[in-house]
Amino acid sequence: MIKNLFNRFLQWRIKYISERHFFLLVCFLVGVGAALAAYVLKTAIHFIQHFLTENFDETGANYLYLLYPILGILIAGLYVRYVVKDSISHGVTKILFAISQRKSRIKPHNIYTSLVASSITIGLGGSVGAEAPIVLTGSAIGSNLGRLFKLDQRQLMILVGCGAAGAISGIFKAPIAGILFVIEVLLLDLTMASILPLLITSITAATLSYILTGSNSMFAYTQIESFLMRRIPYVAALGIMCGFVSIYITRVMMWAEDIYQKLGYWQKFLVGGVTLSVLIFLLPPLYGEGYDTINTLLAGGTKYKDLLRGSFFYASQGTWSIIVFLVLVILLKVFASSATNGGGGTGGVFAPTLFLGCIVGFVFSYTLNQLGYTPYLPHENFALMGMAGVMAGVMHAPLTGTFLIAELTGGYALFLPLMIVSSISYATIILFEKHNIYAIRLAKKGELLTHHKDKAVLSFLEIGQLLETDIPVVNPDMYLGDMVKVISKSNRNIFPVADNDEKLVGLVYLNDIRNIIFRPELYERFKVSKFMVGAPAKIDINMPMSKVMNLFEDTKAWNLPVVDGEGRYKGIISQSTIFNAYREVLVDNYSEPDEV
Numbered sequence: 001m002i003k004n005l006f007n008r009f010l011q012w013r014i015k016y017i018s019e020r021h022f023f024l025l026v027c028f029l030v031g032v033g034a035a036l037a038a039y040v041l042k043t044a045i046h047f048i049q050h051f052l053t054e055n056f057d058e059t060g061a062n063y064l065y066l067l068y069p070i071l072g073i074l075i076a077g078l079y080v081r082y083v084v085k086d087s088i089s090h091g092v093t094k095i096l097f098a099i100s101q102r103k104s105r106i107k108p109h110n111i112y113t114s115l116v117a118s119s120i121t122i123g124l125g126g127s128v129g130a131e132a133p134i135v136l137t138g139s140a141i142g143s144n145l146g147r148l149f150k151l152d153q154r155q156l157m158i159l160v161g162c163g164a165a166g167a168i169s170g171i172f173k174a175p176i177a178g179i180l181f182v183i184e185v186l187l188l189d190l191t192m193a194s195i196l197p198l199l200i201t202s203i204t205a206a207t208l209s210y211i212l213t214g215s216n217s218m219f220a221y222t223q224i225e226s227f228l229m230r231r232i233p234y235v236a237a238l239g240i241m242c243g244f245v246s247i248y249i250t251r252v253m254m255w256a257e258d259i260y261q262k263l264g265y266w267q268k269f270l271v272g273g274v275t276l277s278v279l280i281f282l283l284p285p286l287y288g289e290g291y292d293t294i295n296t297l298l299a300g301g302t303k304y305k306d307l308l309r310g311s312f313f314y315a316s317q318g319t320w321s322i323i324v325f326l327v328l329v330i331l332l333k334v335f336a337s338s339a340t341n342g343g344g345g346t347g348g349v350f351a352p353t354l355f356l357g358c359i360v361g362f363v364f365s366y367t368l369n370q371l372g373y374t375p376y377l378p379h380e381n382f383a384l385m386g387m388a389g390v391m392a393g394v395m396h397a398p399l400t401g402t403f404l405i406a407e408l409t410g411g412y413a414l415f416l417p418l419m420i421v422s423s424i425s426y427a428t429i430i431l432f433e434k435h436n437i438y439a440i441r442l443a444k445k446g447e448l449l450t451h452h453k454d455k456a457v458l459s460f461l462e463i464g465q466l467l468e469t470d471i472p473v474v475n476p477d478m479y480l481g482d483m484v485k486v487i488s489k490s491n492r493n494i495f496p497v498a499d500n501d502e503k504l505v506g507l508v509y510l511n512d513i514r515n516i517i518f519r520p521e522l523y524e525r526f527k528v529s530k531f532m533v534g535a536p537a538k539i540d541i542n543m544p545m546s547k548v549m550n551l552f553e554d555t556k557a558w559n560l561p562v563v564d565g566e567g568r569y570k571g572i573i574s575q576s577t578i579f580n581a582y583r584e585v586l587v588d589n590y591s592e593p594d595e596v
Contacts, residue, residue: 010150023155026145027162027197031204033145034138034166038205039212041115041130041137042171048123049288065125065281069340070273072124076117077269077344084113089341091136091348092438095164095186098143104156105147110140114346121345125280125287127336131171132348135181138167142201158194161186162201168404170205172218177404178202184397185438219291221298221409225378227417234377238364239389239421243428245330245360246353246393250429250437252334253349260342272343279336283329284309286336290355294387297362298409300380304362323367326359349437353391361386384409385421392422393429396436401425461545461581467562467571473498474528476505480516481523483508494559496569497532504561504569506532538563541570548573 013022052068080088086107088094091114098106114133122130142163146156161182169178179198260268280286285293285307296303304322337352365382368374384405392401401422406412433440472486473496486495493510506529513531516522536555539548539562551560552575562570 013149022149023151024197024200026149026151026159027200028204030138030142030145030159030162031166031169031201032208033141034134034163034201035170035205035208035212037111037115037137037141038134038167038170038209041119041134044115044119045123045130045289048119049125052124053287063281065284065287066277069125069127069276069280069287072121072126073273073276073340073343073345074269075124076121076126076346077265079117079120080113080344080346081265084109084117086113088113088117088133088136089346090438091132092164092185093441094136095139095160096439098139099157099160099186104143104153104160106136106140106143106160108140108144110136111144112137114140117346121340121347122288125276126340126345126347127276127280127286127288127290127333127352128340128345128347129289129349129351129354130347131168131350133346134171135164135167135348135350138163138165138170142166158197161194162197165198166201166205169202170209172404172408173206173209173213174404174407175199175202175206177400177407178205180400180403181397184400185395185436217408217410219298219409220295221380221384225381227381227414228375230375231377232417232420234365234368234374234382235385235417235420236424238361238382238385239424240428241364242357242360242386242389242421242425243393245356246390246425246429247432249334249349249353249356249390249394250433250440253338253437254440256335256338256342260338265344269343272339272341272345275339276336276343279332279339283325283332285329286333289351290333291351293355294358294383297358297383298380300378304366304379320370323363323370326363330356330359330363349394350391353394354387357387357390358383359386360390381414381417384414385417388418389421389425393425394437396426396430396433398422398426461578463539463541463543463545463548463562463573466573466577466581468574468577469571471496471572473569474508475499476527476529476532478528479524480513480526480528480531481520483513483528484517484523487517494572496561496572497528498569502569503567504535504538504563505529507535507561508532535561538567539573540565545578549578 017025052064080086086109088110094110095106098104114136118128118130118133122128139160140163142159142161143156146159151159164186165175165178165182167178168181169175172178179195179202182198260272263271293307296306308322308325333352333356337347337349340347361382361384362379364386365377365379368377369379388401388405390401391404392398395401398419399422402415402418405418406415471492471494472490474483474486476497476499483495487510495508495510496504497506497508499505508528508531512533516526516531536557537551537560539551539560541562541564548560552558558576559572559574562573564570
């Protein structure tokens with residue numbers, strides 16, 4: 001009944017609503033859905049955190065810090081393992097994979113499962129952020145709405161980007177940053193046809209977020225001192241520092257993730273849970289997203305001393321105690337975040353980058369002020385710049401870092417130093433890490449869609465879909481006479497040679513034997529093994545298409561054989577087949593349609 005009514009609606013829509021207008025309406029719906037999802041997630045996290053920690057002792061250690069995080073990742077892990085039965089971590093990486101390898105299709109359960117798991121994880125103290133889960137949720141909303149309304153492949157890709165932009169816009173009230181995030185982090189090759197949908201989704205999400213939560217910025221910040229040009233050298237130095245901190249974050253997280261992947265499920269939980277709870281017990285600011293810490297550092301004055309509450313450092317509030325404490329937080333936050341996700345929790349690195357950036361900026365300015373060799377550096381201003389710098393470095397997104405921090409805090413008067421820090425931080429990390437933390441694993445596998453259009457199109461192609469398997473295969477023990485019979489029934493000029501185990505041992509080129517195929521006296525004298533030649537290169541069937549094209553370029557061959565991992569012949573792939581498929585993908589995904 002419902003299905004019939006929906007099909008009738010689709011038929012009515014096709015008749016009375018243009019494709020362009022309907023697509024923009026779907027973008028609006030994606031914005032509404034992303035904003036509502038962001039509101040539900042943030043409300044759930046704050047409720048759980050407040051309920052569990054409102055009666056904590058501010059002057060001494062709180063031993064429940066040892067219990068809550070373990071309980072959080074246990075519940076979230078069991079939910080994912082036995083209810084969801086699918087991986088939902090690394091939200092942004094899953095979106096990149098869906099765009100690059102799954103034709104922008106994201107499973108329907110991702111609309112809600114990330115919300116449930118991350119609210120439990122973070123609410124009970126998991127040291128990660130809610131942004132990556134909500135971005136995955138927003139993109140899942142866009143992908144599944146597009147599939148529900150039977151939209152084409154290119155529209156589906158735009159809707160995935162719209163969902164991500166709406167999620168960032170809704171959770172941060174930052175519509176410009178939402179759009180820039182899609183451009184810089186999701187790496188979509190955007191055109192004018194996709195700018196309007198992104199604008200509609202971002203503006204819708206931000207507007208609804210303002211209606212639901214009020215007009216206040218996410219972080220309370222008031223610029224007490226204006227920016228002075230003589231501070232630019234120190235701003236540049238902070239940018240370099242943020243770049244190296246970004247390298248530290250990226251590499252340590254990748255290293256820790258590799259370790260957790262080698263462990264069994266319960267081993268992961270025990271190692272991750274114990275690590276997380278101990279770190280939070282010793283350093284309470286590691287509990288949850290860390291946004292309270294950011295607000296404290298942005299408040300100015302001596303509020304920063306409040307960060308020592310609930311820790312063993314509370315009794316000692318000397319000049320350098322806070323520095324030692326915060327440096328430990330910087331160094332160990334990465335391990336706490338890795339333990340959260342590695343142990344079974346669900347969350348992202350968005351909030352940790354803001355958290356660490358804020359502390360880096362504060363420690364940088366506070367230390368120099370204490371040394372007294374510089375013009376006074378306002379702590380709150382440099383904490384703000386640090387947030388932009390570390391985010392720009394970790395995500396390789398200088399524009400997102402600049403605009404997000406400006407929109408989050410209303411700190412537009414610091415736009416110039418924010419841009420300087422973000423640009424220098426990005427320029428620093430790009431010397432050491434080519435891809436951002438979300439894309440680095442996909443890039444290593446050759447599964448990443450990028451702004452480089454040729455590589456992006458190639459990432460859509462799979463060797464298995466381009467194989468030519470109808471070419472006759474000959475045996476090395478066949479005589480020339482038998483080879484001539486094979487040639488007479490084929491219109492190809494290349495013939496793969498495989499042994500009795502189907503393993504490729506060489507190739508026969510028609511041009512190489514043209515001078516002997518018309519000499520019958522040689523038919524019983526020469527075997528294939530005598531006139532076959534080795535293949536210029538062999539293509540592994542699981543090889544990324546970018547590497548396949550490199551092989552063609554290096555060998556100057558027009559056809560190359562494809563083998564499996566054990567060397568068994570699977571088929572021939574030609575440049576002409578690749579070029580034809582390339583043109584089809586280019587037209588389908590990068591042309592400017594009239595209706596959208």
